[in-house]
Amino acid sequence: MKSRYPRRAMALVAALLMSLPVVADEASDRAMREALEAARNREWSRINDSVIEDHVLAGYVEYHRLRSQLPHVTPEIINGFLQRHADSPLSDWMRGVAQVSYGNAKRYDALLAVSDGKPRGTIRQCYYYTALLDRDPPTAAQGGLDLWLTGRSQPSECDTLFDTLLNRGVIDSRAIWQRMMLAWENGEDGLMSYLAKKLPASWSDAQQALDRLKGDYAGVTRVPVDLGPQGQASAALFTAAMYNFTRADTEAALEAWRKIGPHLSLNDEQRHSVEHDLAFYSLVREIDNNRGGSMTCCHVWPMVTCLSCECAVPSPSATGATLSIGCIRCPTIRARTRAGNTGWVAHWSSWVMSKRHARPTPRLRTNAASSDSRRPTSSANPTLST
Numbered sequence: 001m002k003s004r005y006p007r008r009a010m011a012l013v014a015a016l017l018m019s020l021p022v023v024a025d026e027a028s029d030r031a032m033r034e035a036l037e038a039a040r041n042r043e044w045s046r047i048n049d050s051v052i053e054d055h056v057l058a059g060y061v062e063y064h065r066l067r068s069q070l071p072h073v074t075p076e077i078i079n080g081f082l083q084r085h086a087d088s089p090l091s092d093w094m095r096g097v098a099q100v101s102y103g104n105a106k107r108y109d110a111l112l113a114v115s116d117g118k119p120r121g122t123i124r125q126c127y128y129y130t131a132l133l134d135r136d137p138p139t140a141a142q143g144g145l146d147l148w149l150t151g152r153s154q155p156s157e158c159d160t161l162f163d164t165l166l167n168r169g170v171i172d173s174r175a176i177w178q179r180m181m182l183a184w185e186n187g188e189d190g191l192m193s194y195l196a197k198k199l200p201a202s203w204s205d206a207q208q209a210l211d212r213l214k215g216d217y218a219g220v221t222r223v224p225v226d227l228g229p230q231g232q233a234s235a236a237l238f239t240a241a242m243y244n245f246t247r248a249d250t251e252a253a254l255e256a257w258r259k260i261g262p263h264l265s266l267n268d269e270q271r272h273s274v275e276h277d278l279a280f281y282s283l284v285r286e287i288d289n290n291r292g293g294s295m296t297c298c299h300v301w302p303m304v305t306c307l308s309c310e311c312a313v314p315s316p317s318a319t320g321a322t323l324s325i326g327c328i329r330c331p332t333i334r335a336r337t338r339a340g341n342t343g344w345v346a347h348w349s350s351w352v353m354s355k356r357h358a359r360p361t362p363r364l365r366t367n368a369a370s371s372d373s374r375r376p377t378s379s380a381n382p383t384l385s386t
C-alpha cells in the first residue's frame with residue numbers, strides 16, 4: 001500500500017506557497033501604515049525605506065518628508081517629485097504646499113520654478129502674482145487687481161502684492177471706490193471704513209452720497225448722477241445702491257430705476273446686472289406692479305417655460321424692449337426627459353409653490369432708522385439659467 005503522507009505533504013506545501021504573497025502583502029501594508037504614522041509625526045528614524053520603497057503608497061511617505069523640509073528643499077527636487085507622481089493627487093498637493101511655503105519664505109524664484117501657471121486658491125495666487133511683480137509687471141498688475149476687486153477681506157498673504165500695486169498706482173482711487181461698493185453689497189462695514197480712509201478729499205461728494213444712501217435707499221433718485229473726480233464714482237455707486245435697494249424693496253426699486261436708469265452712464269454689464277435683479281426679484285416675490293407682457297410666464301406655466309429656460313421680460317428701463325431672464329429652475333428637471341415622464345411636473349409645481357410661500361420678508365431700509373440689509377436667504381433665491 002502506498003503511503004498517503006507524501007501526497008498530503010505536497011498539498012500542504014502548495015497551500016503554503018499560494019499563501020506567501022498574501023502574507024507578504026499583509027506585512028508590507030503593516031509596514032506602510034507604521035511608516036505613514038511616523039511620517040505624519042515626523043519620526044523619520046522609525047521609517048525603514050527599504051521595506052516600503054516598492055509599496056504603491058510609498059510616495060505618500062516621501063510627500064510628508066519633503067513637506068517637512070520646505071522651504072529649504074530645492075525646486076529641482078520638488079519638480080522631480082511632481083513628475084514621478086504626475087498621475088496622482090500627490091502632485092497637486094505638493095505643488096500647492098511648495099508654492100505657499102516658498103511664498104511665505106519670499107523665495108519667489110523657487111515658487112515660479114514649481115508653478116505651471118496661475119494656481120488655484122487666493123493665498124497661492126497672491127504669492128504667485130507677488131513673485132511676478134518684478135518679472136512680469138503687466139501680468140502681476142492684472143492678477144493683483146482681480147484679487148483686489150472683491151467685497152470681502154483678503155488674507156494677509158496678499159498685503160505685499162496690494163501695497164506694491166497701491167504704490168505703483170495700479171490700484172488707484174477708482175479701484176478703491178469700486179471695492180468699497182462691493183463691500184457695501186456684502187454688508188462689510190468694517191472693510192468699507194478701512195477703504196474710505198484711503199480715498200483722497202476729492203471723493204468727498206461721493207462719500208456723502210454713499211452715507212445718504214446707506215440710510216435711505218430711496219434717495220437714489222435725489223443724489224447727483226455725476227459723483228467723484230470726472231464722475232468716476234457714479235457707476236459703481238448706483239449699481240451697488242440698486243443691488244441693495246432691489247433686495248430690500250423690489251417694487252420701490254423698480255419705480256426708482258425707471259426714473260434714473262436712462263440718465264446713468266453704466267456699462268452693459270452693470271446695467272444688465274441691475275435689470276436682471278429687478279426682473280428676477282419681481283418674479284420671485286410676485287410684485288404685480290412690476291409685471292407686464294410675459295413677465296408672469298415662469299409662474300403661470302413653469303412646467304412648460306422652464307423646458308426652454310427663457311422668459312422674455314419687459315425691460316425695466318426701456319419701453320418696448322425685453323430682457324431675457326432664465327426661469328426659476330427645478331433642481332431635478334435637467335435629469336428628466338419630456339416624453340413618457342410626468343412625475344417631474346408635480347415635483348416642479350410643488351417646488352415652485354414652496355418657494356412662493358417661503359419668500360423672506362425683506363428688511364426695508366427706506367429711512368435713516370432702518371436696520372442693516374443683507375442678501376435674501378438661499379432658500380428664496382433659486383438658481384437662474386442664463
